[in-house]
Amino acid sequence: MPANSTPEMSHKGALKAVRMLVGAADAEHEAYTTTLGEVAVVSIANSDKPGPNEDSAALIPVNDRHLVLIVADGVGGMAGARRASNLTVETLSRHIAGIDATNEPRLRTAILDGIEAANQAVLDLGNGSASTLALAEIGPGYVRTYHVGDSIVLMCGQRGRLKFLTTPHSPVGFAMEAGLIDESEALQHNELNLIFNVIGSADMRIEVGSELPIAPLDSLLLASDGLTDNVLQDEIIGAIRTGPVADGLAEITALARRRMEVERPGEPSKPDDCTAILFRPQRRSAD
Numbered sequence: 488m489p490a491n492s493t494p495e496m497s498h499k500g501a502l503k504a505v506r507m508l509v510g511a512a513d514a515e516h517e518a519y520t521t522t523l524g525e526v527a528v529v530s531i532a533n534s535d536k537p538g539p540n541e542d543s544a545a546l547i548p549v550n551d552r553h554l555v556l557i558v559a560d561g562v563g564g565m566a567g568a569r570r571a572s573n574l575t576v577e578t579l580s581r582h583i584a585g586i587d588a589t590n591e592p593r594l595r596t597a598i599l600d601g602i603e604a605a606n607q608a609v610l611d612l613g614n615g616s617a618s619t620l621a622l623a624e625i626g627p628g629y630v631r632t633y634h635v636g637d638s639i640v641l642m643c644g645q646r647g648r649l650k651f652l653t654t655p656h657s658p659v660g661f662a663m664e665a666g667l668i669d670e671s672e673a674l675q676h677n678e679l680n681l682i683f684n685v686i687g688s689a690d691m692r693i694e695v696g697s698e699l700p701i702a703p704l705d706s707l708l709l710a711s712d713g714l715t716d717n718v719l720q721d722e723i724i725g726a727i728r729t730g731p732v733a734d735g736l737a738e739i740t741a742l743a744r745r746r747m748e749v750e751r752p753g754e755p756s757k758p759d760d761c762t763a764i765l766f767r768p769q770r771r772s773a774d
Contacts, residue, residue: 510540609687713761
């Protein structure tokens with residue numbers, strides 16, 4: 488893909504069934520309306536490598552009150568990375584889609600069971616492959632996050648205030664959380680790509696967030712490290728905090744792609760697959 492191009496949006500309409508992106512195309516960009524809000528997803532393959540896109544994503548409308556969003560990143564350099572991320576979203580989708588999720592605890596159980604089943608399915612491949620996971624459970628006025636590895640979930644307000652950010656399960660992520668290094672130092676760190684918690688591990692650990700309120704003007708982002716290793720947090724928030732979700736997502740993923748392809752002094756540049764989902768709740772109509 489040329490450095491200044493962005494993928495054309497291939498679909499826009501109501502999200503009525505599970506939508507999975509499993510690396511079938513080099514660039515995918517889709518936007519949907521749901522009963523809870525607007526959502527867009529972009530997945531772009533790393534043009535520097537001959538292999539397929541190792542990222543996967545899923546949009547799962549559970550019912551009129553609940554939506555699940557997933558980003559999975561096959562661990563690069565391991566056998567079957569694409570298969571691991573595909574299997575992660577496919578297994579989770581089977582566990583979540585169509586359940587009678589009339590209450591949050593039942594949905595939460597399906598998500599946790601799905602993550603455990605995905606972990607076992609990837610282990611059963613027997614080829615050392617693995618995947619990260621970032622998942623958001625969205626319900627009326629709330630979001631709950633689940634993550635394994637270094638794919639992130641971020642939420643910000645309309646004015647740009649960071650309201651929530653997952654901590655990557657990595658030495659660099661923990662060092663940033665402890666205030667030992669800043670974002671610029673993290674992006675240059677020689678252990679940037681090292682993670683110690685993955686789907687496909689006998690000691691996989693699920694980090695479950697508390698239930699967080701999400702307001703109509705908030706923006707919720709899930710992303711693989713192909714985005715966060717190439718676009719700074721302030722740049723991400725500046726692009727996604729207002730405006731159409733599809734436009735904001737296209738802006739930050741196009742910036743990530745340009746930086747991967749053209750290295751400039753003082754800017755991050757790490758070629759990788761890049762996948763992200765952006766969600767914003769609908770304004771509630773007056774009674």
